[in-house]
Amino acid sequence: MIVANRKTLEEILNMLKSYKKVLLLGCNECVTVCAAGGEREVGVLASELRLARAKDGEEIEVKEQTLERQCDQEYIDQVRPFVGDYEVILSMACGAGIQYVAEKYRSKPVLPAVNTTFLGVTLEQGVWSERCQGCGECILDQTGGICPIARCAKSLLNGPCGGSSNGKCEVDKELDCGWQLIIDRLKELGQMDRYEEIIPVKDWTTSRDGGPRKRIREDLRL
Amino acid sequence: MILKAFESGVDGVYLAGCLEGECHFLRGNLRAKKRVQYVKTLLDEVGLGSGRVEMYNMSAAQGQRFAEVAREMTEKIRALGPSPVKRMRNAE
Numbered sequence: 001m002i003v004a005n006r007k008t009l010e011e012i013l014n015m016l017k018s019y020k021k022v023l024l025l026g027c028n029e030c031v032t033v034c035a036a037g038g039e040r041e042v043g044v045l046a047s048e049l050r051l052a053r054a055k056d057g058e059e060i061e062v063k064e065q066t067l068e069r070q071c072d073q074e075y076i077d078q079v080r081p082f083v084g085d086y087e088v089i090l091s092m093a094c095g096a097g098i099q100y101v102a103e104k105y106r107s108k109p110v111l112p113a114v115n116t117t118f119l120g121v122t123l124e125q126g127v128w129s130e131r132c133q134g135c136g137e138c139i140l141d142q143t144g145g146i147c148p149i150a151r152c153a154k155s156l157l158n159g160p161c162g163g164s165s166n167g168k169c170e171v172d173k174e175l176d177c178g179w180q181l182i183i184d185r186l187k188e189l190g191q192m193d194r195y196e197e198i199i200p201v202k203d204w205t206t207s208r209d210g211g212p213r214k215r216i217r218e219d220l221r222l
Numbered sequence: 223m224i225l226k227a228f229e230s231g232v233d234g235v236y237l238a239g240c241l242e243g244e245c246h247f248l249r250g251n252l253r254a255k256k257r258v259q260y261v262k263t264l265l266d267e268v269g270l271g272s273g274r275v276e277m278y279n280m281s282a283a284q285g286q287r288f289a290e291v292a293r294e295m296t297e298k299i300r301a302l303g304p305s306p307v308k309r310m311r312n313a314e
Contacts, residue, residue, distance in 0.1 A: 009267045044264065047225035051268045054229070054307040 001030035001121075002094040003128045004114040006041060009048055015111045016090065020059055022049070023079065023086040024113075025101065026066035027093035034128050036114050037092025039066040045092070045113065070097025076104045083108065119150075136206030136213070142194055144185035149202075151178030157199040224261050224275060231308040234299035237277045238291065244281065251279065273302055 016022060024046055032038025046062040053060040063086060067075045070093035083089070088109045091098040095116040102110035118130040133150045139157075140147060149155045153171045159179030163170030167180040186192050204210065224235050237258055239251035255277055262272035276295060280287045 044225065047229055048264060048268050050229050051225065051270060051307060055269050057306075 001033050001119070002096075002116060003034045003118050003120045003130075004031050004036045004094050004116040005034075006036050006045070006092070006114050007112070009045075009052065012045070012090070012111075012113055013049070013052055016049070016060075016088070019088045021061045021063075021086045021088075023063050023065065023083060023089045023108075024049075025070065025079070025089060025091045025093065026064075027070050027091075027097055028066055028068045030094055031092060031114060033122065035126075037094075042066055042092060067093075069093075070101050073100075073104060076101055134207065135202075135204070136210075137203065139199065142197070142199060143182045144189055144191060144194075146178065146182045146185055148178050148182060151176070151181065153178070157202055224258075225264065228265070228270060228274070228305065228307060231305060231312075233305045233308065234274045234276075234295060234302070236275070236291070236295045238288065239277060239279050241279050241281050270305060270307070271302060274299065274305070 024042055026032075026037050026039055026042035028038060031041070035041060042064045046064045049060055049062050063082070065079060067078060069075050070091060083105055086108070088111060089101060089105060090111045090113050091101050092113045093101070094114070095112070098110060098112050102108075119132040119134060120128045120130045123129050131150055132147060133155075135149050138147075148157055148159060152159055153169050153175070154161060156179065159182075160177050161179075164177040164180055167177055169175040169177045183192075183195060186195050227235050237254055239254050240246065242251060245251040258275060258277040261275050265274055266272045276298070278291045278295075280291065
């Protein structure tokens with residue numbers, strides 16, 4: 001899922017300086033899984049905002065609402081009946097959701113309560129790790145199910161590099177060398193012949209490098 | 223829940239959990255301990271101070287310990303003074 005982490009309270013309070021009526025929107029999907037912006041985190045942040053303001057003798061009204069997702073209009077529409085009662089929307093969704101809410105409620109400032117980071121997986125409760133960079137041309141079949149774009153610090157297509165040492169990457173001794181992982185897996189799968197095949201230069205136009213992307217399925221359009 | 227208590231103006235909160243290793247629900251008291259530690263960081267972040275929430279361990283049979291802890295926590299909170307949130311709540 002998309003992994004994000006909540007901004008510091010100080011940063012959020014700073015963004016909310018001139019506002020007294022806040023609509024705090026959580027999201028029930030990715031940010032819930034990574035404990036950054038789900039219903040529980042909405043409750044905690046709302047309490048923190050009220051406590052911080054009360055401590056300084058100031059008022060704040062925070063309405064707590066967690067939507068199923070903020071990347072689909074049908075869910076964003078659910079707050080339309082009461083969005084007018086608030087001065088600002090503080091969203092705990094990922095960057096995509098925050099922007100979509102801003103697009104759908106153009107007259108309200110929409111603020112980000114989280115920093116959106118990567119596409120990743122849950123290794124264990126409380127630990128999430130990056131796995132995919134959304135490059136648009138998946139070669140996981142050639143690399144034993146391990147992505148060299150996301151898991152190699154240099155995104156090498158034919159690794160490892162000279163900085164790989166004892167299975168670790170030179171940029172961080174806790175970081176596994178992506179290519180060591182690939183080689184180990186190819187060995188396990190009996191596919192070391194694939195390692196011998198040189199993967200050609202990548203066409204990055206399918207990635208973000210080619211500009212903001214859009215995907216259209218004509219067969220699904222109404 | 224603990225944060226809601228502070229929102230309503232309480233000066234301090236203490237949790238009494240079973241002795242470590244003797245939780246009826248196996249690990250409930252360990253989870254509570256982690257949550258209390260988390261709430262402490264939140265209270266520091268907010269500016270109320272992590273000293274206003276504490277966790278104590280005791281068995282249900284330790285009446286004396288319960289009284290001792292109640293006294294200890296009361297003194298601790300008295301030293302910290304009333305919660306600044308209370309001032310606001312009383313003004314309303």
